[in-house]
Amino acid sequence: MAKEEQSRSSREQRWSLQGMTALVTGGTKGIGYAIVEELAGFGATVYTCSRNQAELSERLKEWEDKGFKVKGSACDLSSRQQREELIKTVSAAFDGKLNILVNNAAMSLLKRASDHSGEDYRRIMETNLESPYHICQLAYPLLKASRLGNIVFISSVAGRIALPAISAYAASKAAINQLTKNLACEWAKDNIRTNTVAPFGVRTNILKPEDIDPSIVEMYMPLMARTPIARIAEPEEVSSLVAFLCLPAASYITGQFPGQSRRYPVVEYDNTYLTVNDNLVKELAYMKEVFPECDIARLVYRHLTPNGNISWVSCFQHLLHDYVTARNNNFGPNIIPTL
Numbered sequence: 133m134a135k136e137e138q139s140r141s142s143r144e145q146r147w148s149l150q151g152m153t154a155l156v157t158g159g160t161k162g163i164g165y166a167i168v169e170e171l172a173g174f175g176a177t178v179y180t181c182s183r184n185q186a187e188l189s190e191r192l193k194e195w196e197d198k199g200f201k202v203k204g205s206a207c208d209l210s211s212r213q214q215r216e217e218l219i220k221t222v223s224a225a226f227d228g229k230l231n232i233l234v235n236n237a238a239m240s241l242l243k244r245a246s247d248h249s250g251e252d253y254r255r256i257m258e259t260n261l262e263s264p265y266h267i268c269q270l271a272y273p274l275l276k277a278s279r280l281g282n283i284v285f286i287s288s289v290a291g292r293i294a295l296p297a298i299s300a301y302a303a304s305k306a307a308i309n310q311l312t313k314n315l316a317c318e319w320a321k322d323n324i325r326t327n328t329v330a331p332f333g334v335r336t337n338i339l340k341p342e343d344i345d346p347s348i349v350e351m352y353m354p355l356m357a358r359t360p361i362a363r364i365a366e367p368e369e370v371s372s373l374v375a376f377l378c379l380p381a382a383s384y385i386t387g388q389f390p391g392q393s394r395r396y397p398v399v400e401y402d403n404t405y406l407t408v409n410d411n412l413v414k415e416l417a418y419m420k421e422v423f424p425e426c427d428i429a430r431l432v433y434r435h436l437t438p439n440g441n442i443s444w445v446s447c448f449q450h451l452l453h454d455y456v457t458a459r460n461n462n463f464g465p466n467i468i469p470t471l
């Protein structure tokens with residue numbers, strides 16, 4: 133085979149899921165639905181589950197009509213026994229081998245910490261943490277047997293920064309972030325990679341209208357405006373990243389949280405320092421144009437630390453926020469992604 137042809141065929145293999153098997157939990161709606169389609173579109177045979185059998189059957193028919201290879205069964209992931217049955221069925225369907233496990237299904241609750249009941253806390257931890265942890269344990273022999281295993285968790289920016297009125301959900305997602313690192317280290321020897329995708333707001337129906345307190349939702353509006361792209365994401369914008377992490381092309385990526393770190397610089401209050409780099413210097417020069425009345429150089433250099441970082445002081449933060457809003461309004465979306 134000519135060298136050029138060889139490299140094309142190797143590229144095609146690196147960017148394909150042909151012949152691979154995948155389990156995506158909660159694939160009938162929202163982000164899970166998009167992930168099923170994305171993985172199937174790359175050639176994987178996918179198994180999915182949800183609690184609503186009628187809806188699941190409808191989805192399976194839709195996917196069959198689209199030419200995707202998708203199977204599924206009803207399962208309430210909050211039940212330990214049903215999780216065990218699910219993995220037995222998946223094992224039988226895929227001959228004891230699984231390449232991809234996407235732990236997507238979860239529940240959310242927007243409530244102030246003082247209003248969470250014991251039952252709220254229990255349901256969240258059971259669905260969002262205990263269930264994916266147990267599914268990983270059950271799927272481990274299957275992932276190992278495939279010799280090319282991949283776990284992707286769907287976490288949330290809430291697991292990294294303190295968003296309003298979402299404490300129990302946030303704690304469950306923070307635990308998932310840590311689990312990602314532990315499993316990545318424990319199971320790399322078995323050729324299993326483990327990563328997490330952590331979006332901010334995505335257009336789905338995870339929150340039921342009757343559970344939404346408008347005064348809490350209002351608190352999210354300015355936060356959303358302060359993200360670099362300053363809009364809610366579509367499920368397909370999350371599923372593409374999940375698919376990438378599952379591809380052989382991502383074979384050296386494990387224990388990571390793409391889509392999380394540094395993507396929300398303006399709302400990362402725990403980020404004490406900004407490193408001075410070329411991008412920051414360019415942005416500061418631009419800020420000077422947008423806010424000519426402000427002596428940005430003085431403001432920044434006043435807070436320069438001896439090691440060349442800038443103190444993350446609130447005046448700078450507020451200025452940056454105004455600047456982001458101004459640039460979003462005047463110059464389109466997706467600004468300062470690299471700060």
Ligand SMILES: NC(=O)c1ccc[n+]([C@@H]2O[C@H](COP(=O)([O-])OP(=O)(O)OC[C@H]3O[C@@H](n4cnc5c(N)ncnc54)[C@H](OP(=O)(O)O)[C@@H]3O)[C@@H](O)[C@H]2O)c1
Nearest residue numbers: 158160161162163182183184209237238288333334336338
């Ligand atoms: N939407 C966002 O803004 C956002 C932001 C960051 C992270 N996330 C994360 O993204 C993931 C997907 O969320 P989404 O917004 O796509 O949610 P969604 O639209 O509510 O879909 C959730 C899916 O999971 C299934 N599911 C829920 N609980 C289940 C259970 N106990 N057993 C089996 N299946 C269950 C649902 O089907 P049934 O209800 O029929 O069982 C559905 O198919 C979650 O991990 C969520 O935390 C979402």
